Amino acid sequence: MVAPANVDVVVVGGGVGGLAVAWNLTAQALQNGGKPPSIMLAEASGRWGGNADTFSFTFGTGPDGKPLDRWCDLGVNDFNVTAYTKIVSVMNTIGFKQGVDYKPLEDTTCYFTADGSLAFTDNSVPWWGTGMSQSLLDSANSFMTVAGNDATKNATKFQNYTIEKYINEQGPLQTPPWDPDLGPLVIYPRINGMYFVSELGPRSMPFLAVMHYYAIQEGAGGQPAYRCYFVDGASAWITALVGYMQRNMPNITFMLNYQAVIAQVRTADPMYLVQDYSDNPTQTMATTIVLAAHADDCLTAFIGMPAPASAVMGAIRYNNGISVAHTDSRVLPVNSNCWCTYNILIHDPGSAGLKPYVINYVANRHQNDAANPAYDQFGLPQFFVSCNPHKPIPENMILKDAGGNPAVANLRHNNFDFATLQAQSQIHSLQGMENIYYAGGWTHGSGLHEECWAQGEEVAALYYQYAQTGVPKEPGEPQEVGKLVGDRLKRNAGL
Numbered sequence: 001m002v003a004p005a006n007v008d009v010v011v012v013g014g015g016v017g018g019l020a021v022a023w024n025l026t027a028q029a030l031q032n033g034g035k036p037p038s039i040m041l042a043e044a045s046g047r048w049g050g051n052a053d054t055f056s057f058t059f060g061t062g063p064d065g066k067p068l069d070r071w072c073d074l075g076v077n078d079f080n081v082t083a084y085t086k087i088v089s090v091m092n093t094i095g096f097k098q099g100v101d102y103k104p105l106e107d108t109t110c111y112f113t114a115d116g117s118l119a120f121t122d123n124s125v126p127w128w129g130t131g132m133s134q135s136l137l138d139s140a141n142s143f144m145t146v147a148g149n150d151a152t153k154n155a156t157k158f159q160n161y162t163i164e165k166y167i168n169e170q171g172p173l174q175t176p177p178w179d180p181d182l183g184p185l186v187i188y189p190r191i192n193g194m195y196f197v198s199e200l201g202p203r204s205m206p207f208l209a210v211m212h213y214y215a216i217q218e219g220a221g222g223q224p225a226y227r228c229y230f231v232d233g234a235s236a237w238i239t240a241l242v243g244y245m246q247r248n249m250p251n252i253t254f255m256l257n258y259q260a261v262i263a264q265v266r267t268a269d270p271m272y273l274v275q276d277y278s279d280n281p282t283q284t285m286a287t288t289i290v291l292a293a294h295a296d297d298c299l300t301a302f303i304g305m306p307a308p309a310s311a312v313m314g315a316i317r318y319n320n321g322i323s324v325a326h327t328d329s330r331v332l333p334v335n336s337n338c339w340c341t342y343n344i345l346i347h348d349p350g351s352a353g354l355k356p357y358v359i360n361y362v363a364n365r366h367q368n369d370a371a372n373p374a375y376d377q378f379g380l381p382q383f384f385v386s387c388n389p390h391k392p393i394p395e396n397m398i399l400k401d402a403g404g405n406p407a408v409a410n411l412r413h414n415n416f417d418f419a420t421l422q423a424q425s426q427i428h429s430l431q432g433m434e435n436i437y438y439a440g441g442w443t444h445g446s447g448l449h450e451e452c453w454a455q456g457e458e459v460a461a462l463y464y465q466y467a468q469t470g471v472p473k474e475p476g477e478p479q480e481v482g483k484l485v486g487d488r489l490k491r492n493a494g495l
């Protein structure tokens with residue numbers, strides 16, 4: 001694909017954040033009977049989807065002569081059908097079907113210590129092995145309701161709270177009071193198993209940041225979650241989405257292997273010169289830029305970023321994580337009867353800051369292999385995906401694809417800390433200034449797919465609004481953090 005000489009809009013970043021912007025710019029124009037803008041969607045790597053990254057491999061050939069092919073997701077891997085209403089609506093439009101293309105997963109979690117001294121599940125019916133005590137289970141359920149409601153309806157009151165302060169203050173006020181182990185044995189380890197914890201560890205996370213995730217992905221304070229996995233992996237959903245867009249949205253030019261560099265040409269109209277970072281760069285002139293890659297990547301890609309925007313983007317910090325698919329059961333609970341879909345390591349007290357993000361998926365359970373008649377036949381091993389495993393995985397236990405490449409991915413996500421909440425509260429007031437817009441996970445809540453899509457909708461709506469009124473010349477007032485989060489969670493819960 002050759003880069004066009006001129007376009008209306010260049011969208012930088014081909015993760016779901018950038019795809020959402022290109023989709024919504026096009027769809028909103030068509031809905032209003034208008035002509036969609038010409039868009040170039042630039043992705044630096046050789047595939048679409050960013051953090052949605054599926055790995056395919058084979059266990060060889062079974063006795064029946066059929067290949068024992070398998071897959072697993074190294075990054076994005078599931079979604080809550082109840083809360084991801086925008087994503088489900090897009091899936092319906094593109095013919096990505098429930099029961100065929102996405103299916104319910106076995107939604108179980110085990111919390112365990114590495115030395116085998118403790119392992120329990122969060123289900124009311126213990127999963128074969130040791131169950132959570134009734135008091136801890138009641139407290140965990142109560143937390144999901146009480147804290148979920150507080151994040152949605154009383155967000156302003158708790159906007160400066162860390163999760164630790166919230167639990168310590170609110171726990172004793174409940175009837176019955178929350179079990180003192182709720183934080184150390186369940187909530188903090190669970191937060192550690194989310195992908196946006198800073199090196200300060202889970203206790204110092206903003207209460208509202210944690211609850212963003214719990215509300216949307218796990219149903220806290222709203223309808224019970226209905227978690228589904230993508231059949232054949234998250235990349236299958238991205239492939240279906242991009243395929244639909246390529247067939248139905250001819251106004252979009254899709255450019256892979258195009259690491260965009262952007263410069264403002266102040267005297268010209270269109271104002272931006274975009275080229276790829278290569279020996280023989282191809283150049284495109286654009287009127288509008290949408291930055292939908294990570295904040296730090298955008299800062300380096302954009303030469304001469306306007307000062308108010310660079311101040312906001314510079315406040316966003318990133319975590320590097322490693323995700324590995326393997327057959328090494330030693331990173332799972334010692335008692336294999338406790339193995340669940342999600343297996344969350346309880347750190348030794350005081351050590352959490354050393355390894356903020358640790359979670360182990362039993363991949364067979366995650367993709368509900370138990371419903372697959374071939375599962376467990378021919379001596380198939382269970383296989384696992386570990387994010388930041390707490391022990392090294394031996395090389396010969398790491399799964400390999402057909403080309404011999406190991407199943408290892410470097411995944412990055414912004415920390416969801418107080419600085420990010422502040423930055424998010426300023427984004428709206430910067431949108432459109434100098435014809436630049438901001439999208440992607442760091443701009444909206446915990447950056448789940450649903451939130452990336454909501455941001456894409458918002459950017460498109462502002463683009464058309466400013467086409468009528470002219471783009472803002474000065475940054476407006478920041479939004480209030482508590483109100484912003486509360487409004488977003490209320491909207492998501494349909495309130």
Ligand SMILES: Cc1cc2nc3c(=O)[nH]c(=O)nc-3n(C[C@H](O)[C@H](O)[C@H](O)COP(=O)(O)OP(=O)(O)OC[C@H]3O[C@@H](n4cnc5c(N)ncnc54)[C@H](O)[C@@H]3O)c2cc1C
Pocket residue numbers: 012013014015016017018042043044045048049050051052074075076077078079195258259260261292293294297298301321323387411412413439440441442447448449450452
């Ligand atoms: C380990 C992990 C697990 C997760 N699990 C889930 C999950 O189960 N469900 C869920 O909803 N969300 C999950 N998330 C959150 C997920 O990251 C978001 O849902 C979403 O994928 C973020 O999309 P994005 O477009 O903002 O960023 P990314 O997916 O990171 O995409 C950014 C893209 O920008 C590109 N880029 C960077 N610089 C340039 C440049 N100069 N020019 C062009 N392109 C550039 C990058 O190559 C990349 O492809 C997970 C995240 C992580 C890290």
